[in-house]
Amino acid sequence: MKKTNKIKIKSNEYIANLPKEFNRPTDTVGQRLLKEYGALFIARGGAIPPNTVIFKGERQVSAYQASLSKSKENIGGFAVELQTAAMKNLKDAIAEAEKNSLIITPRGADAAKRNYADTVMLWASRVNPALTYWVEKGALKEAEASRICSLSPFNQVSEIFKLESQGMFCSKDLAKSIVYSVAPPGTSQHLSMLALDVNEHDDLRVRDVLAEHGWFQTVVSDLPHFTFLGVSKNQLSKLGLKKIFDSGRFFWLPNL
Numbered sequence: 663m664k665k666t667n668k669i670k671i672k673s674n675e676y677i678a679n680l681p682k683e684f685n686r687p688t689d690t691v692g693q694r695l696l697k698e699y700g701a702l703f704i705a706r707g708g709a710i711p712p713n714t715v716i717f718k719g720e721r722q723v724s725a726y727q728a729s730l731s732k733s734k735e736n737i738g739g740f741a742v743e744l745q746t747a748a749m750k751n752l753k754d755a756i757a758e759a760e761k762n763s764l765i766i767t768p769r770g771a772d773a774a775k776r777n778y779a780d781t782v783m784l785w786a787s788r789v790n791p792a793l794t795y796w797v798e799k800g801a802l803k804e805a806e807a808s809r810i811c812s813l814s815p816f817n818q819v820s821e822i823f824k825l826e827s828q829g830m831f832c833s834k835d836l837a838k839s840i841v842y843s844v845a846p847p848g849t850s851q852h853l854s855m856l857a858l859d860v861n862e863h864d865d866l867r868v869r870d871v872l873a874e875h876g877w878f879q880t881v882v883s884d885l886p887h888f889t890f891l892g893v894s895k896n897q898l899s900k901l902g903l904k905k906i907f908d909s910g911r912f913f914w915l916p917n918l
């Protein structure tokens with residue numbers, strides 16, 4: 663049989679629960695992103711997840727976002743736009759929280775929906791200072807840093823992962839992978855309008871109310887970040903997600 667560079671993933675519960683039209687990545691970057699951010703793709707309850715782990719540009723993102731049923735509300739002083747199913751459940755969670763004198767508010771104007779350009783900007787806000795830092799440290803040649811800077815945001819991703827495999831981490835604190843700090847361009851769950859960054863994420867009662875309404879934490883160490891999965895907690899493992907304990911709380915990730 664002919665050898666290929668493609669990596670095979672065994673079929674398992676998570677894979678079996680992905681939407682039929684989902685394009686399963688076969689490259690190492692795509693596979694890594696599926697592992698880190700992939701809980702989103704099994705979202706149920708009226709949510710329409712993207713059919714790809716990585717959007718290649720604004721046109722692709724806009725076409726996907728335009729196809730969705732969305733709703734916009736003013737919450738905590740910010741305009742929040744989400745897929746309709748995610749918004750309905752968020753509002754139910756907020757109403758239930760209020761009964762217990764709790765509030766659930768967005769972290770800022772970009773707490774929910776983002777576009778492709780936002781993800782490029784956020785990515786650059788981590789990559790550029792990190793490259794400067796590793797050049798100053800003497801770990802990275804200046805010419806190599808310039809070469810990486812000159813690549814398209816999409817092509818930078820594998821290069822940054824390569825640096826990180828050599829210990830040159832690019833998160834904000836330069837001590838862990840950039841994927842725990844900011845999503846590579848075109849891969850943010852916020853593009854799907856099924857994610858929300860919440861101010862009150864430290865409060866276990868708030869996390870519990872959100873979970874009761876289908877909102878879970880799915881990106882390890884991204885503490886304010888919640889993802890609408892549209893199912894109850896006891897269905898998550900049946901959909902192929904596993905529970906990870908990190909930073910004093912639980913996250914749900916693909917069991918790959």
Ligand SMILES: [Zn+2]
Nearest residue numbers: 857858859887
């Ligand atoms: Zn987020």
